[in-house]
Amino acid sequence: DQQVKQNSPSLSVQEGRISILNCDYTNSMFDYFLWYKKYPAEGPTFLISISSIKDKNEDGRFTVFLNKSAKHLSLHIVPSQPGDSAVYFCAASVISNFGNEKLTFGTGTRLTIIP
Amino acid sequence: EAGVTQSPTHLIKTRGQQATLRCSPISGHTSVYWYQQALGLGLQFLLWYDEGEERNRGNFPPRFSGRQFPNYSSELNVNALELEDSALYLCASSLYGQPQHFGDGTRLSIL
Numbered sequence: 001d002q003q004v005k006q007n008s009p010s011l012s013v014q015e016g017r018i019s020i021l022n023c024d025y026t027n028s029m030f031d032y033f034l035w036y037k038k039y040p041a042e043g044p045t046f047l048i049s050i051s052s053i054k055d056k057n058e059d060g061r062f063t064v065f066l067n068k069s070a071k072h073l074s075l076h077i078v079p080s081q082p083g084d085s086a087v088y089f090c091a092a093s094v095i096s097n098f099g100n101e102k103l104t105f106g107t108g109t110r111l112t113i114i115p
Numbered sequence: 116e117a118g119v120t121q122s123p124t125h126l127i128k129t130r131g132q133q134a135t136l137r138c139s140p141i142s143g144h145t146s147v148y149w150y151q152q153a154l155g156l157g158l159q160f161l162l163w164y165d166e167g168e169e170r171n172r173g174n175f176p177p178r179f180s181g182r183q184f185p186n187y188s189s190e191l192n193v194n195a196l197e198l199e200d201s202a203l204y205l206c207a208s209s210l211y212g213q214p215q216h217f218g219d220g221t222r223l224s225i226l
Binding site: 032034036041042043044045046049089095098099100101102103104105106107108 | 119146148150157158160163165170171173205207209210211212213214215216217218219220
């Protein structure tokens, strides 16, 4: 049962344009959502997160949008740069009394920025 | 600030042996998480330790175990290694309610 889904395995975007990566989830208990970037042979690097009490969070070129009714989140990267080429994972968790429960990851989207 | 560090970077074992993987969290982080990324599969949750206690474990057999030490570092032990245990094992750490930050992993190869 894939609780977090990234339906686009790959995405190519022209440098300078907007990159939009999408993620859907099925578990309504999730209350914390994150995006990670991963280069080969490295661990995932945290990019941005959003709590379920918000619908938008911005950090520099990165903005995450959360639509709870649709169980959908998206990551916008503006403007896209060649260094953004990587695999992007969305992840979701439940925050319990002890902290963040396990992360449930999507399968990833490979973003390629075309110079 | 030093990030999450994992050792060794690579580990080669044979079937039936035991493997020990180590993780040092970011200074001040009390929670440590272990994940497995097998070839062709996504990141799968293995174990969560917080304040020395095991808080949750994923759908893995009991031969996957670990512990967290008083200094919050952690080790993952895999007994009776099988070929399908070949994977990248990632450790992450966090503070309460904060994002998990990952190390670069240990690549475990079973021959």
